[in-house]
Amino acid sequence: MMRPVLNVLAHLGRAVLDALARMGRWFVFMLALFPALPASLLRPRLIVDQLYQVGVLSLQIILVAGTFVGMVLGLQGYSILATYGSAESLGVVVALSLVRELGPVLTALLFAGRAGSALTAELGLMKSTEQLAGMEMMAVDPLKRVVAPRFWAGVMAMPLLAALFSLVGVLGGFAIGVGLLGVDAGSYWSQIQSQVDFREDIVNGIIKSIVFGVVAVWIALYEGYDCLPTAEGVSRATTRTVVNTSLAVLGLDFIMTALMFNV
Amino acid sequence: MMPPPSAAVQHDQPLIEIKNLSFRRGSRLIFDDISLTIPRGKITGIMGPSGTGKTTLLKLIGGQLRPDSGEIWMDGQNVHALSRSALFALRQRMGMLFQHGALLTDLSVFENVAFPLREHTRLPESMIRDLVLMKLNAVGLRGARDLQTAELSGGMARRVAFARALALDPSLVMFDEPFTGQDPITLGVLVRLIRDLNAALNLTSMVVSHDVAETLSIADHLYVLADARVIASGTPQEIQAETSPWVRQFMQGSADGPVPFQYPAASLQDDFYLSTSLEHSA
């Protein structure tokens, strides 16, 4: 009679305890990683290697996705604007949507799937094959040698990727709006030039993508470093990276938008 | 009585002293108040059945695990009382060959052996190259320098790890199962290599193994672990002459005897009665 109720309570209790324990470990990881960060800036070679892994290898998906998102914005924006007879504002609509929102957010989501999951899996595998323990026994701190360079690379790559995403998006919108639907090329660009504010729009977009970068690599590295050193543990951690990063990015985006663009 | 921390350490003092060490994993007691010493400049063999905690002992010495009670001293330093940086300094004087190699999979064979040199020294590239090739030559893998670690067999990976453990010319080398997965020729070479290096470089070596013959042939001194305790210690001759049933069983490799072959478990009857009754009811 009471059994199912107690079971539910026990499950709930265990879930809460698990969550608290994870938060505790997350915090400890953060405290341990902080002092390792400055020193690794002195070894740019390691960061450059990781920039290639995290950044260059993500280029393809970012460029393709950015182009298509820009083209869709061109189509949708044109069909709405045309009904108000202001199709020449298409450039601003495309550019602002990308620079303020879609660029940083979609880049972060794609980054979580492409680079974040790879970081988690790599670290998890290094842990389960005792590579991290081996490094420690060679008196090399894996936080400094392995984790910190990946952190910097992720944080640096994200704003660059987001900027490229927005750039190819604007070009995609141009191709559709000007090339296909007959918007005037001059007004497409001049509207962007006059209406997009550097401080208000571009800097805020960059701040967003830096924040997303920190969050995305932090989650990816934590999940990899903390995972159970088994095949199943690594695969679960990889899934958690993608899910948690996506949720965190979307939640943070709402908060930052509310704070930045006081509407 | 504690030895002075950094004062000149006498050379007849053991390199490592383990005092009243206890360690548990969950509720399972792995070590129950064991004490042992690793003499300087000698090869010490650690033998014992699978799962007794030989690897665990090496990790405790390396400071990767913390004992529940007891102390481990190396060269007058209490390993588990050191600060992180002091522990790292101490570890530069330890080489460890991991049971499963623990090679860095994103680096080539050459870079794996070069890794500790690059991290801890500022040697010019030409000197690193010579050192690495010398170490690789010693384990017979100079020609394999450009292979990726995924292209190595298990035995080769272990020999690369062997070369890497020696890269910094440590004063203590801990070999975790160096002989498993080696063919008879390589095995003979490795046994000789450990013995020669130990003499030539004045190393102290710990060889963990359950290959009785090889370990007996190589070690100056042996400890046999079982059931969370040290059940025998002495020179190879003394161990071979040991008459206690524990040691006899281990040395002769018989399944019956005081050392259980089974990991602690419920009785056979309980386990199998349960499963047959389940089958019937299903």
Ligand SMILES: Nc1ncnc2c1ncn2[C@@H]1O[C@H](COP(=O)(O)OP(=O)(O)OP(=O)(O)O)[C@@H](O)[C@H]1O
């Ligand atoms: N990470 C761990 N978590 C929990 N228990 C562990 C862990 N690692 C090892 N153990 C337990 O500790 C005991 C000792 O393990 P250890 O690896 O030291 O054995 P071993 O003597 O090296 O065995 P082998 O000869 O098979 O390598 C085993 O019973 C094992 O179940």
Ligand SMILES: [Mg+2]
């Ligand atoms: Mg072992």
